[in-house]
Amino acid sequence: MTKSYGELVAVSDLSFEVHEGEIYGLLGPNGAGKSTTLKVMMGLLKPDKGTTKIFGIDSQEDPVGAKSLVGYAPEEKSLYESLTARELFEFVASVRNIPEQRCNQRLEEMVKALDFQEHVDKMIVTLSAGNKQKALLISIMLHAPKLLILDEPFSGLDVRTARIMKEVVKIHTQNGGSVLLSTHIMEVAEGLCDRIGIIDDGKLVGQGTMTELRTQAKEESATLEQLFLRLTGQEDEVEIGIDSLKEALQE
Secondary structure, three states: EEEEOEEEEEEEEOOOOOOOOOOOEEOOOOOOOOOHHHHHHOOOOOOOEOOEEEEOOEOOOOOHHHHHOEEEEEEOOOOOOOOOHHHHHHHHHHHHHHOOOHHHHHHHHHHOOOOOHHHHHHHHOOOHHHHHHHHHHHHHHHOOOEEEEEEEEEEEEEHEEEEHHHHHHHHHHOOOEEEEEEEEOOOHHHHHEEHHHHEEOEEEEEOOOOOHHHHHHHOOOOOOOHHHHOOOOOOOHHHHHHHHHHHHHHO
């Protein structure tokens, strides 16, 4: 898949797959094309060439069909803040045509799992960033999607909420679902993802398990952060920056 903005090529001939029951991490520097890729997958942007398919459904030809199988949390999290969380969930259920009994059962399970009971009837505008994230997660999972697409889901979360989010993602895949996760937090990606794709300047520069990435980078014991810097060509820049910082602080 290729996507450009005028003369700027945001994504260039990018290809990857997310397998059933897998957490796939899509990593890259700022401006590498991660969010653009996810938006094309959701049918929010039109690619210049190539296709994106959700369980065989082309997200450009049948965006509604593709979206029905996905729970999508964009990086720019926007909720109807004039509603209570319960009203938001009821609105989502009506749009998704979720039967009332099924919705209530699913909602009860999710609210309990995320320790959100005392916030259900609060106005969204009054919720903390972490509780807004929980409200978003509940709303995108009400219809029991087969695939979760999460763009920077751990941004701004406290330790407790981030831990709960990780467990939700793990349980989703244990139940046969799949997750496509974009994050800047290397420790989260290394500990959570089954496979990782690293993109730079819109191109895939590395893909695989941690073992496979270490083989590609010829670094047998490297952390994901070290592999990321090596595969995106930022290793030398970081070393130069650190040396400059040391000199500045010694003056």
